[in-house]
Amino acid sequence: MRVARNCGPSVTIEQVAADFGVHAMxxxxxxxxxxxxxxTKTGTNSQESAELREARRRIKLLKQENEVLRRAAA
Structure with missing residues (x-):
């Protein structure tokens, strides 16, 4: 990414992407x-995204466990 950011005005992102063998997008x-x-931009950073994925996975597991316990108690 440093190469893409530091390239001159005559070099496009598409050219840099092609040089590295990746799609421009x-x-x-x-x-x-x-x-x-x-x-430098707002949004959810990589660490927060990983934490959210882990929390959602844990919540799903807890809901499943809760459902099993609810059925066993019935």
Missing amino acids: TLWKWMRRADIDDG
Whole structure:
């Protein structure tokens, strides 16, 4: 991403992406994610996203366990 950010005005993101063998949209997404992780743009950073995924997985598991207990008590 440093290459894409530091390239001159005559070099496009599409050219940089082609040089690295990735699609231009992939490079744009990586740059946006890096900006969010660096705090230069607003959004949910990678660490927060991972924590949210883990919390949602844990909530789903707890709901399943709760349902099993509810059925056993009935």
